[in-house]
Amino acid sequence: MKKRMISLAAALALTGIGGIAAEVKPQDLVTYRQSMMVGLAWNIGGIGAMVKGVTPWDQQRVAFLANRAAQLAPMPREGFTPETAEAKSDAKAEIWTNLKDFDDRNDAMVTATAKLAEVAKAGNEAATKVAFLDTIKTCKGCHDEYQVKD
Amino acid sequence: MRELLIPIWDLPVRLFHWTLLVLVGFSWWSGEQGELWLKYHFWSGYAILTLVLFRVIWGFCGSHYARFAQFLRGPGTVLGSLRELLGPQAMRSLGHNPLGGWMVLALLAVLLVQTLTGLFANDDIMWEGPLYAHVSKDLSDRLTGLHGLNFDVLLALVAVHVLAIGWHRWRKGERLVRAMVTGRKPAPSTTGQSAFVSLWRAGVIFLIVALAVAGLIRL
Known part of the structure; x- marks a missing residue:
């Protein structure tokens, strides 16, 4: 366990977050992954507003937001570690029993965003609109499956 | 012998009922689809909210058999109605029976909760209800959860409602679906007959409610 935490901390150190901490608190991992998803939703949502017609279509802006989303897409996964199972979050416990499915869905989301x-x-x-819809389907699919809804 | 059919359900009640059925079905489907269909899910929800508010007002100033005061009865009468329903004898109610009357109220209440929570809901991806900005993200998340749970309650009530209609049809010989289409129900005499309220009144109420809902979603 201890060893695992240290290697986890080391892995996180490489990514530059929580790098100096000897042990990362599970709640901090939750905060990290949620922050990444909020950032992702910000960029995806900006494109969504254009797809919905709320704001005028601007291909350059879409490309800019999509590029940022593609960079953020692989990031939340690192914050999903078994240590966070007990932390306060909207993640269902099924993630840890269906880890393969969870990872497949995550990979699909990363690929679709790229x-x-x-x-x-x-x-x-x-x-672009088709690719956008393909992307948010991967968001929704995982939320439907693994996000607590109350 | 030709049966005597007397008018019970006025046009607003019947239109309300069948439009609601279509819209609830569409809302269910479009809500499951997600993504771009949610746009129409929202519209369908506004329409349902309008219908429900209209029906509540119509329950106070609509035709005789549309009024809550006509069909909402105390627990004793409701139990009696349940015994009547399970027993061999025919039901005596011309309008909603005392048991069904409460089902009307329950369905309206659940639909009201469903539409109102939807106004504040969000999907964490690209959709927010029109009143999302007025509450915290946390509250919106909780109302979104309630929107999902309450829908299951709605489905359960609808299932009971439909089963009851089947029970009336095959155990009691009452054709309630036909009555909700034609507005007429068989009666021993014309004593229970009551004139319908003018359609103008329904039109004006509907228009006011529709404008109110249109205003609400723009707040």
């Missing part, structure tokens, strides 16, 4: 960034950069509006 594709969105690529397509958005290429500049075709219709294709």
